[in-house]
Amino acid sequence: MVVPVFYFKNMVLMMAQPSEFLKNKIAIKEHMNQDLNEDERKFIKENKQEILKLKSKERKEEKRKIFEEEKSLHVMYKKKVAKGPNPLSVRKRKHNVQQEKKEPKEKKRRKRAGKRKKRDVKSEEKAKE
Incomplete structure (x- = not known):
């Protein structure tokens, strides 16, 4: 057991630190108390x-x-509950290379409906007459 040493210095209570020898001795005792002896093992x-x-x-x-x-x-x-991954942080899947090799389909063009179509119809009627 360590008893600290107290003393007054300039009207202030001071506590002296233990010496190195005393610190080592205390450390050895603590280490021995922590280990198990043969009977306990x-x-x-x-x-x-x-x-x-x-x-x-x-x-x-x-x-x-x-x-x-x-x-x-x-x-x-x-x-x-465990949730799924953040969809914004997940890498995008790469498409198969075989799909990219296929020939792209031609886009269908849509005929415009409007004034031009009406003019064409009128011009055809005049041509028939």
């Missing part, structure tokens, strides 16, 4: 399946409790 290896079963039961129990709490509030939570 052996116990975990022997009972690994049981530990996993207990953990899964605990997770299921927590989920059930959360669900019951939400249910008691009478609130429906909407789950986010």
Whole structure:
């Protein structure tokens, strides 16, 4: 256990930093406390399946409790559903090369209806007379 050293300097309470030796000693103790000893490792290896079963039961129990709490509030939570990609960011599909090799069809020209057609009809009638 580290006890900090306090002292007054110019009417201000100061705390002294621990020395490097003390810092190293504390780090070693913390490291030793974090590691498992041989008995603990052996116990975990022997009972690994049981530990996993207990953990899964605990997770299921927590989920059930959360669900019951939400249910008691009478609130429906909407789950986010995965959406499709942004159509503007998706690459355009390339058409097959075979389709491009085909000869292009000639466009049909539409006869204009209007004054010209009427004139042609009148001129034909005059020609017949």
